[in-house]
Amino acid sequence: MPLTRIAGLEVDLIRKKIRSLRLTVYAGGRIRVAVPQHASEAAIEQFVQARRAWIQQHQQRFAAHTPRPTLQYVSGEQVEYLGQPYELVIVPSSIRPTVVVQDTQLQLHMPAASTAAQREAVLTHWYRLQLKQMLPDLLLKWQPVVGRQAASWGVKQMRTRWGTCNIGARRIWLNLELIKRPQECLEYVVVHELVHLHERLHNARFWGLMDLFMPNWRQYKADLNQVRLAPGTPPDAD
Template identity: 65%
Template sequence: MPILQFEDLTIEVVRKNIRSLRLTVYAPDGRVRLAAPTRAPAASITEFISARQAWIRRHQARFAARQQPVTLRYDSGETHFYQGRGYELQVHPATGRARVVLREEERQLELHMPAESTAEQREQVLAAWYRARLKEHLPALAAKWEPVVGAQAKTWAIKQMKTRWGTCNIQARRIWLNLELIKQPLPCLEYVVVHELVHLHERLHNARFWGLMDQFMPNWRQHKATLNQVMLAPAGADAC
């Protein structure tokens, strides 16, 4: 893949059968890639990058500041998060059905599993516990925010997502929330709920959308900034 050096920026350039230039900054390392029409002049590419170099550097800095994912083995002593607080995981050998016990005062998360359990099995049990906790929150969150936003989802659902905190199928009025949200502070979860509900009024992230966010949740920027510090998975930011 051809490489373009622009000042201190290294940019991968790929020629494609597209109509316009498209720039992407990838997490976690800030790699930059430019997709250009097959016959786009070199001067146009350079001008495009020059006009967007501040945008590139801003996203590179944002990705560099994010919390990097930690490789977990689901062993005793690890820190696992629930609603924005860190808890020390304590794995206890046990017979019978696996279970999770949250001890808030001790800041411990107990995982009772057979002694021969694997890291994958422990992960699955803890994920099921997280899912149940998030599911418990959904009725109250919907009851609180749907009247405020003036929009009602037909279906609320949970799934593990690699690049998004939430998504909304406007036609089906179905909202999906990322399972990882239960690990973040409750206001962050509420921000995503409001964000997706607002999409039932406005599909695009345009001035009307953000104006509605200001109206329904004036401090949404604070919660968005908190989530921006968390690295879900390798992803990217696009600029057209």
């Protein structure tokens, strides 16, 4: 996809049906800005210019191959959801723990005395629910395109793969970490695993089918390959 120069930066600009402008910096330094379909050039320029320091900070961190810091689950840390960075905000609350997405914040309503492990467990549970809610619609979208149907599916944490497929049982597994990546990357893995129900191996036939069903798959695969699920292991859907 051709890049657009905005505020002196090369940006992957995408117009889509959303209400607010969204910015993502990927490992490797690529900048992606998703904007409402009718957003003006001036508004986009102002949006990117206001975030130049944040963009450059993240690009420098990626360039230096700085490992992602371990979350302490305290207010002010950055967490990801569907490819977007959110500021984690811990909101003291006596009600049942909940997660609320509001503007650029991901609010975790928890007892003030909650531990980091308890906060992590609540956020992980929420991530899992969001991914499980998305998958049925994505399967309904892509199974007719691919011409294969999964008998069952599941979500689990995987250290080295974004997805797997048990061809005999026609069961696919998706990595929970996909909820942190852009939705296009999640859809790529769904299609990838469904294509394995046509072809077991990653051979010319397999990639030819990927070209047929999802012509832009290479971009999404490259985005995922910027993320290391385990040290020293370049992950990919399998």
